[in-house]
Amino acid sequence: IVGFSPFRLSTMRVVAALLCVAILFSAASAAPITKLGRTKLAPKAVKKGLGLDLCPLCVQFTSQSISELLNIILNAGVVGGCAELCGMLPQKLEQEACNLICDIVGIDAFIHLIEKADLDPIYFCELTTLCPVHDCEGQCVKITDAAVAPQSGPQGTTFKIGVAM
Numbered sequence: 001i002v003g004f005s006p007f008r009l010s011t012m013r014v015v016a017a018l019l020c021v022a023i024l025f026s027a028a029s030a031a032p033i034t035k036l037g038r039t040k041l042a043p044k045a046v047k048k049g050l051g052l053d054l055c056p057l058c059v060q061f062t063s064q065s066i067s068e069l070l071n072i073i074l075n076a077g078v079v080g081g082c083a084e085l086c087g088m089l090p091q092k093l094e095q096e097a098c099n100l101i102c103d104i105v106g107i108d109a110f111i112h113l114i115e116k117a118d119l120d121p122i123y124f125c126e127l128t129t130l131c132p133v134h135d136c137e138g139q140c141v142k143i144t145d146a147a148v149a150p151q152s153g154p155q156g157t158t159f160k161i162g163v164a165m
Contacts, residue, residue, distance in 0.1 A: 055130050058130040062101075062117075062124050065089060066117065068094075070115070073114060082107050082110065083099060101130065
């Protein structure tokens with residue numbers, strides 16, 4: 001394309017891909033999604049010099065696709081790069097999000113982090129540095145009350161546990 005520098009053109013492609021992924025995820029968000037256990041993620045204002053917060057995209061994608069990716073890696077192996085690995089996912093939307101995240105961290109790191117994250121989407125995205133890490137230091141929570149019902153029972157008993165903070 002005449003008049004565009006290679007850097008600007010590649011940045012425009014990334015932004016266009018992100019917009020496509022965001023539109024597709026917003027359409028897909030109408031479907032029920034498993035609620036994640038931890039929801040307090042403070043987004044980074046700038047990531048990889050693009051001025052975009054990729055944390056929500058990473059968590060959304062990973063929560064839906066990490067087990068599939070792990071199965072692909074363990075069963076089929078990966079000979080090529082990000083495009084080959086991500087191309088094995090069944091949905092085009094998943095492939096686009098996967099390619100974006102994988103291209104940012106690199107194929108070797110991407111595979112290593114999927115294996116290390118142990119199917120935890122938030123931990124995976126923290127490892128990729130697409131999400132900030134908020135480790136607790138000191139007294140992070142004060143438990144004021146705890147209860148278990150029934151107090152005891154034979155193996156196989158269902159216990160209800162309540163905790164007040």
